Amino acid sequence: METINPDSELDETCNVNGDCTLLMKNQSMDLNHAKNIDDISTPSELKFDEDFEFEDPDVTAKRKEIEKCLENPNLVNLEQWQSFAKSKGGLIADEYRRRIWPMLVGVTQDEMTDPPSLDELSTHIEYNQVELDVKRSLKRFPPGIPYEQRVALQDQLTVLILRVIIEYPHLKYYQGYHDVAITLLLVCGDRASFPLLCRLSYGPKAPLAPFMQATMQPTQHLLNxxxxxxxxxxxxxADYLDKAGVGTMFALPWYLTWFGHSLNRYSDVVRLYDYFLCAAPLFPVYVTAALVLQRAPEVFACECDMAMMHCLLSRLPDDLPFEDILVTAKKLYDENDPTDLEGEVAALERREEEARRLDEERLRQRRAVRAGGGRGAGRGAGRGGGRAWRLLPRSPFARGAVLAAAAALLAVYAYYRPDLFTRKRADGADFEGLLE
Amino acid sequence: MTESTNEHIGGLKQKKVFKIIVLGDSGVGKTCLTYRFCEGQFLDKSEATIGVDFRERTVRICNEDIKLQLWDTAGQERFRKSMVQHYYRNVHAVVIVYDVTKPETFHSIASWMQEVESHGLSGSPRVLVGNKCDCGTPESRLATAYAQRLADKHGMPLFETSALLDSEYDNVESIFMTLAHKLYSKQPLRVISVEGEPGYGVVTLPRQRRPPKSSGTDKCLCS
Known part of the structure; x- marks a missing residue:
């Protein structure tokens, strides 16, 4: 993809008229995928990797080292592969990744078995959802891929996903899982990707396992x-993000797909996968944090508003310095172990829970006003009350008491001055009298 | 997190930002529909929406610029429960989309309506949109009258359209403009009478309530 990748100058300001999520995505997409679906049917090579005209000498040296290790992979220990994967530039090229990724997660040759046919799997309950998402994954394929080849790969992708959730029936498919699966498939092929994806999806330390539970609650928790x-x-x-109330949703696709869904450059995606495949399960969350920190100047320049901030952050520019971001993320991880953060996460979740409860209460109040209260006065009180709401004490009981008192006062007032509520005309007449 | 916005549902005029949430099953075309409205074109490499996407467009009503914020949500059930909740906050209007070629997506509307109700939005302007009317054969498409009945039951206007067809652009436009006008005039959606309001504001509402091409509700069940 990066063969025609532009130096992105995509402006991230999103207050302009029109779309601000997909516009930029689309612009960069068009540059990356100059061809449309019909053009894809013209044969060309399935090729992602850059043609290096000039290569960093460090990278060249690393290449040589990797190649040497690959000559006798059995003599190389896991730490060595991990070191290649994590250090600058990662595993460099897909030809190395193809062989090293399985080793990083401990997949052996014996586990790489031939997949069943799609027909055998198409009765699965999740088949329709998977098929729907796979069909729409065009953007993930190399530009210029021959039509037949793309369709074949999409079938392989569907099979791969279904195979895993058939193997582990308690794991639930989520939208975004296909983005992880396609990355593995494109790099390692269908035989190796199955055990690889299984390893990532199932087990106490499997990084994707939390995403595949019955609800998204575990994912939400980790993203917190x-x-x-x-x-x-x-x-x-952090204060600014808090003030905008942007939440974590903008980072959800990053985490669920290991950025596969959100980055336009294939080389960035596979580089991150090099790292994630041998990192702690929560490491991708630290990368999302590092990424937001990296973009701090943009964040501060953005209007402190939930929508604007969500919009800014969810769109990733094409020129992010991922090597730096990974270094920052590693530092953040080393300095702030997840266990150290549990207290802060719990506090954050308590605040969210409280906000949610208040929301629900507000909703109930509004409903009660609409259902029971008089049309005119009740409505007005409801609206004004909404605004005055945040001035009330935080405790629900205290709030209830204040509201009850207010309602009682209103009733007493209405009793003594019914003219204010019912006899507008009479009031008017009185005023006329005064004016005379 | 805490209070997300400082605008208040009752005080629409203060900020002139209308927040519209787009709901519906996976693959019915929510993303394409919002893209069509905001960008004026069809998104030909649409992907599954993960979580919530955001798009906006400024429209002019009664010589006033109004910002429409469209929150495009993931269709997959698992994203609905805990994740999308947050985005219902301060929503002003709702668009529920189904795919006219997939009856099951129409049948889910009941559960979407429930969800809308559970967020206290049953009093807000809502529209029902049957998308992909360019697809399939007339026989295979869900009958307009059938959809109309449901729309009437919930007091929502029904639109049948296609985010794909350029010729349908006006129709897509009128879906969101209907909502924008309704929100602007702060009337319940059902009272789309031209009288009583500054007529200028309601000029571009040609298709509400009645499906565009229905030639009589009981005669022809397929548009």
Missing amino acids: YMLPVIRRADDKL
């Missing part, structure tokens, strides 16, 4: 580590 990590590094930034 992002803001405390940011706060540890940059208090002001």
Whole structure:
């Protein structure tokens, strides 16, 4: 993809008229994928990797080292592969990744078995959802890929996903899982990707396992580590994000797909996968934190508003310095172990819970006003009350008491001055009298 | 997190930002529909939406610029429960989308309506949109009258459209403009009478309530 990748100058300001999520995505997409679906049917090579005209000498040296290790992979220990994967540039090229990724997660040759046919799996309950998402994954394929080849790969992708959730029936498919699966498939092929994806999906330390539970609650919880990590590094930034109330949703696709869904450059995606495949399960969350920290100037320049901030952050520019971001993320991880952050995460979740409860209460109040209260006065009181709401004490009981008192006062007042509520005309007449 | 916005539902005029949430099953075309409205074109490499996407467009009503914020949500059930909740906050209007070629997506509307109600939005302007009317054969598409009945039951206007067809752009436009006008005039959606309001404001509402091409509700069940 990066063969025609532009030096992105995509402006991230999103207050302009029109779309601000997909516009930029689309612009960069068009540059990356100059061809449309019909053009894809013209044969060309399935090729992602850059043609290096000039290569960093460090990278060239690393290449040589990797190649040497690959000559006798059995003599090389896991730490060596991990070191290649994590250090600058990662595993460099897909030809190395193809062989090293399985070793990083401990997949052996014996586990790489031939997949069943799609027909055998198409009765699965999740088949339709998987098929729907796979069909829409065009953007993830190399530009210029021949039509037949793309369709074949998409079938392989569907099979791969279904195979895993058939193997582990308690794991639930989520939208975004296909983005992880396609990355593995494109790099390692269908035989190796199955055990690889299984390893990532199932087990106590499997990084994707939390995403595949019955609900998204575990995912939400883990993503809640992002803001405390940011706060540890940059208090002001965390305050600003908090003030905007942007939440964590903008980072959800990053985490669920290991950025596969959100980055336009294939080389960035596989570089991150090199690292994630041998990192702690929560490491991607630290990368999201590092990424937001990296973009702090943009964040501060953005209107402190939930929508604007969500919009700014969810769109990733094409020129992010991922090597730096990974270094920052590692530092953040080393300095702020997840266990250290549990207290902050719990506090954050308590605040969210409280906000949710208040929301629900507000909703109930509004409903009660609408259902029971008089049309005119009740409505007005409801609206004004909404605004005055935040002035009330925080405790629900105290609030209830204040509201009850207010309602009682209103009733007494209405009793003594019914003219204010019912006899507008009479009031008018009185005023006329006064004016005379 | 804490209070997300400082605007208040009752005080629409203060900020002139209308927040519209787009709901519906996976693959019915929510993303394409919002993209069509905001960008004026069809998104030909649409992907599954993970979580919530945001798009906006400024429209002019009664010589006033109004910002429409469209929150495009993931269709997969698992994202609905805990994740999308947050985005219902301060929503002003709701668009529920189904795919006219997939009856199951129409049947889910009941559960979407429930969800809308549970967030206290049953009093807010809502529209029902049958998307992909360019697809399939007339026989295979869900009958307009059938959809209309449901729309009437919930007091929502029904639109049948296609985010794909350029010729349908006006129709897509009128879906969101209907909502924008309703929100602007702060009337319940059902009272779309031209009288009583500054007529200028309601000029571009040609298609509400009645499906565009229905030639009589009981005669023709397929548009």
